Amino acid sequence: MKTLTNSFSRRTVLKAGGAAATILAAPGLVRAQAPIVKIGLVQPITGAFAGDGDLARIGAEYAVKEINDAGGIKALGGAKIQLLIGDSRSNAEAGAQATEQLKTDGAVIVVGGFASGIAMTASQAAARYELPFIIDGAVSDGLMTRGLKSVFRFGPSFGASADVALKNLVAINDAAGKAAKTVAIVHEDGLLGSGLAKLMQQRLPPLGFQIVETISHPTPARDMSNVVLRLRSLNPDLIIPSMYFNEFVLLARTMQQQRVKPKGIYALFGGAASSYKFVSEFPDAAEGVMDVNHWGDPKNPTNAKLMEAVKATGKFYAYNTPINYSLIQIAAQAIEMAKSTESGALVEALAKNEFDSGVMPYGRTKFDATGQNVNALPLNTQVQGGDIKVVYPEQFAQSKPKFPANG
Known part of the structure; x- marks a missing residue:
């Protein structure tokens, strides 16, 4: 009986040791995988403006793939971007709700809005958490007179x-x-x-x-x-x-x-x-x-690729695609510059730096003290x-x- 007991105990220890080795190795395996950075996109995926929201999504997804294929966020060890989509359902109240959910789901920066009324409530919700929010094409002048330090606008004002x-x-x-x-x-x-x-x-x-x-x-x-x-x-x-x-x-x-x-x-x-x-x-x-x-630079080769990407889905190109493609590019640049996903660092990076404007005809994007891109230009x-x-x-x-x- 004693021999049987000793034999059993030995086998148990060997198995336990193997399991322990696997467990100890797991953190290394996790570390070897690129981390994830979540960027939120607020758009009207359903409702009266659903067509616009869908075009915006195509542009944003194209940019995410492009960035990830090029090595991700290099300042964060090649972190891959994960796009989280918040459906504003084409109304202002739902825009705020979508932003709240994106924050809960871990988005470190949010872009989009589309309509001025939706952008107003969505960005206001983000500002409560000092969560950086970059407005796409919403043009109301009132959006940038609220003194919200974490809110920026990429496109031109009305x-x-x-x-x-x-x-x-x-x-x-x-x-x-x-x-x-x-x-x-x-x-x-x-x-x-x-x-x-x-x-x-x-x-x-x-x-x-x-x-x-x-x-x-x-x-x-x-x-x-x-x-x-x-x-x-x-x-x-x-x-x-x-x-x-x-x-x-x-x-x-x-x-x-x-x-x-x-x-x-x-x-x-x-x-x-x-x-x-x-x-x-x-x-x-x-x-x-x-x-x-709003309109993409027709002389930028990537703009033609975005047109083809939209066409491949059976849809028709409009400005929503290039402007939201460009917003994801700017969000990624801000994360690279901040070398962090912390809200304060991202807001500071957006406020103090200039950015490549993607496919929009803006030259270098620079946000002024109100958060407005001073080089934004409609065509x-x-x-x-x-x-x-x-x-x-x-x-x-x-x-x-x-x-x-x-x-």
């Missing part, structure tokens, strides 16, 4: 974009012999459109344009017949719309059906005006439409021959503007 839009409009109109004298403004009734109306009402008259009427509509809107009937009676030379995709398409199609043909449609953040979906599905209504909007596009061409400024232009658009 005020800065209006400056660019009006400068370009004057140049285009002057080149056409001042063909446009009267203007109607059509806008959605949220932060985006209301901001347009206020700025245009102040800025257009001193430039020699007469505003014949400012027309507001709700979002979502199911019918634009009354708006277009009013435009028909006013007969303005130029229509300046600012609204989201569905409403823009509805306005343009209704104008086409009712044979309302102004000398030009000149949009500022015009929803569908810089969308290949609109151009592909309603080419006649889209032809000649001009827009001042002037026009639908020409079933394609979207950059027409201003000259260093990015692919074609000259055609105005009046109706000949």
Whole structure:
């Protein structure tokens, strides 16, 4: 019995020793694997703006793969980026909830927002934890006047974009012999459109344009017949719309059906005006439409690759893809510079450094004391021959503007 006991004990010890060796080795194996850094993306994956959110996701995922394939975050031992997606469900309240969940799930920095109302609540939620939040294309000037030190905006403000839009409009109109004298403004009734109306009402008259009427509509809107009937009676030379995709398409199609043909449609953040979906599905209504909007640098080779990536999914390219691709690149750069995922270090890195702007035409991105990227620049596009061409400024232009658009 004694021998049996001793034999059993010996086998047990040998097995235990082998298990212990495996356990002791495990931390080394874990250390050999690249750590994970989580970046959050807040976008409307469902709801009225789901198409925009999906395009943003494609751009963000492309950037994550590109960074990880190139070795990850080198300052953190080759840490791989994991993208966490928070669905704002196309409304402001859910935007805040999505940000809270991303924080809970371990995101060290959050990007996105899309619409100004969603970006407002989402970034406010992030600021409660001093969690860095970089806004993508939301343009409301009020986003950057709240004194939130952890909130930054990559794209241009509405005020800065209006400056660019009006400068370009004057140049285009002057080149056409001042063909446009009267203007109607059509806008959605949220932060985006209301901001347009206020700025245009102040800025257009001193430039020699007469505003014949400012027309507001709700979002979502199911019918634009009354708006277009009013435009028909006013007969303005130029229509300046600012609204989201569905409403823009509805306005343009209704104008086409009712044979309302102004000398030009000149949009500022015009929803569908810089969308290949609109151009592909309603080419006649889209032809000649001009827009001042976020747009990737057409001369950057990566921008063409993003277009192909979107096309491969059966979708249509729009600005959401390049701007969110670029945001992930900036977030990764900030982590590299901070050599940390600690919130304070990341906020400091974003505030004090300059960044490569990905595929956006911004040169070097630099955030000022309010968190605004001072080098952000919208591009002037026009639908020409079933394609979207950059027409201003000259260093990015692919074609000259055609105005009046109706000949």
